[in-house]
Amino acid sequence: MTEQATPIETATPPTFDALLRTVEEMDTPDGFKAELIRGKIIVSPWSKLRYSRPMRDLRAQLQAQAPKGHFADTSPFLFSFPGAHRAFGPDLYVVDESAFDADGRHADGEALSLVAEFTSVSTKDADWEEKLDVYGRLVPVYLVVDMQESEITCFSDPSPHGYRSRTTVSFGEPLRVPEPFGFELDTSTFASAGS
Template sequence: MIEQPTPIDPRVGGQGFDDLLRTVEELDTPDGFKAELIRGKIVVSPWSKLRYLRPMRALRRQLEEYAPEGHIADSTPFLFSFPAVERAYGPDLFVVEEAAFDADGRHADAEALSLVAEFTSTSTKDADWHEKLNVYGQLVPVCLVVDMQDREITCFSDPSSGGYRARWAASFGKPLKVPGPFDCEIDTTAF
């Protein structure tokens, strides 16, 4: 596999969203890769680099402390479905209602998410800043884009049908305010 995300076109004749989602869930991706449904295509991209571990762990630990009641913070490769826009993403880090994992399926409903965080890489930066941000901005209360190349974290909040209405950023090493339902300040010195 190469460093760049690899799109897989649906079969000739087209598949519906449910069929594509099932295909994504059943893919046997190589170790270190994840599959998502982006722009109507199955995209296989590499999992985060080793140097991303510390900032991911630092962010997860801080968010766990302020997560809404009944929500958990994790960075395991779970898929969240956005059926209204026919997308399914596996955020690098997420905070979600723990009850979302009571189902038998292989993907969770994105409506259970209270926060997502995407850690950019050269192969995923475009999708993280555009495609995913537009979709998250219609539903997920808080989105953090951790730009590992520009060494900056941006917080988006107040979702609407047109996307997020609020945005602010901090360079690594500076604190970042995260609004409700978290109402906390993130220490980015470990980033």
């Protein structure tokens, strides 16, 4: 007899708060993170080793240009977006340090000034669609570091309908990161990690 997954039918779907509590309490295996995407708990692996150099370089450049009171990090923290019923654990983010004064295990997505996602085969769709939609209503700058296409895209100027500005460059070309950062990002170290 082959074991098969059996769905459990419930009278009502779980609430966002219930799903968020479940994600917070999960003991994911080392190297994996859990997020709330499309109303489901999704467990995915952290970035590949070859992503480390561009991730560290991007973090250093963003930290040097971060708005006052904000810091850049790659620690595995969950940021919630209650209005969208989503919670994401970005690959890299810049956030107001006061977001970590609260109790609990997730931070408020409104405290983010920038998010960067490094695409992989398993996360690319969520990075380009689901997260773009949610971040585009609230987070000032969203960087999609497309490791399969060797390109980086900067989205900015959020609105209720999503980002109003988009710029894409190939790895190795400078990328203008708008306010609240306002600097030219050097992507020359990204080229060796792409594809």
